[in-house]
Amino acid sequence: MELTEANPLTAAAGRNESLHRAFQILRLLSKNDSGASVAALSAESGLPRTTVSRLLASLFDVGAVARPGTDRLWVLGPAISELSGSVQHDVALQIVGLSVLESFTAEFDETCMMAVPVAESMATVTEEVKGTHLLGISGTWKGQTVSSLDSGFVRMLLAELPSQKTKTILDKQFDGSAQELRELTESIDGIRLNDYSVVVDTLEAGLSGIGVPVRKSGRLVAMLATYLPTSRFTEDFRIGALSALRQGAETIASR
Structure with missing residues (x-):
């Protein structure tokens, strides 16, 4: 009698139901770029809120989900991007990017x-x-993983979005004064206009930075930035660094 190997993908193999439910939550989050609450995920999945909360806690522990904003909404985490094989973590992108960074720092x-x-x-x-x-x-x-609105990286991401979408996110995540919100909005508008970011003493007192987007086929795939003490962030440095960063972004985008 010929023996046949049992199909490891059949129900008889004892598949883990929690794993299926976890992937169900991840699929729902992949369709909600702005994030989703436990209540919304429960309603969409048909799972009890306690089950959704437990699954999210387990996924958070391995970096598969994150909750970056003050609105308590869940989004896909960095581990998903690392596993996806998407352009963000394309090996060539990383190799060329590292070479660009090394050239900038050498200069x-x-x-x-x-x-x-x-x-x-x-x-x-x-x-x-x-x-x-x-x-x-x-x-x-x-x-x-950076989610602070004080970061030039995050501001560049927000500048890629339609203005109304950016406003919606700021309304949910920003908890400062009206004046600070105006300054933040003006900063993001400036990035849209000039296509680079400048932050001075926002992430940390005495720390400044300048950054540029990297786009392929019109899509933002990465960002380059340099951070340094504000005392060295002169106008001459800003001009030179911006030119070098933009050249670096073009080099990465062309590969």
Whole structure:
């Protein structure tokens, strides 16, 4: 009698129901770029809220989901982008990007980094090359997911969106004064107009940065930026760094 191997994909193989439910939640989040609440996910999936909350907690532990805003909405996390094989984490993009960062730091001796979008207002730093000068914050930014509205990366992401969409996100996530909201909105409008970001003393007192988008076929796939002490962020540096970053963005986009 010939023996046949059992199909590992059949129900008899004892598939884990929690895994199926987790993927159900991930699929729903993939269709909601702005994020979704536990209540909304429960309604769309038909699962109890307690089950959805438990699944989200497990997915959060492995970086598959994130909750970056003050509105408590859930979005897909950086681990999904890393596994997806999407253009954000294309190997060639990373290799060329690292080469561009190394060239920039060799010329300016300042820390330079590349980030990729993982949500409408969230980015992950994928590469970083440190200058010999100390950056305002110790340690490394590589691998960190950034969601702060004070970040030039996040502001560049918001500038890619239609104005009304940006306003909706700011209404949900921003909790500062009316004056601070106006300044933030003007900053994002300036990025739309000039196609680069400048932040001064927002992420940290005494720390400034300038960044540019990297686009392929009109789609933002990455961002380049340098951060340095505000005391060294002169007009001459801004002009030179902007030119070098833009050349770097063109190099990455052409590969």
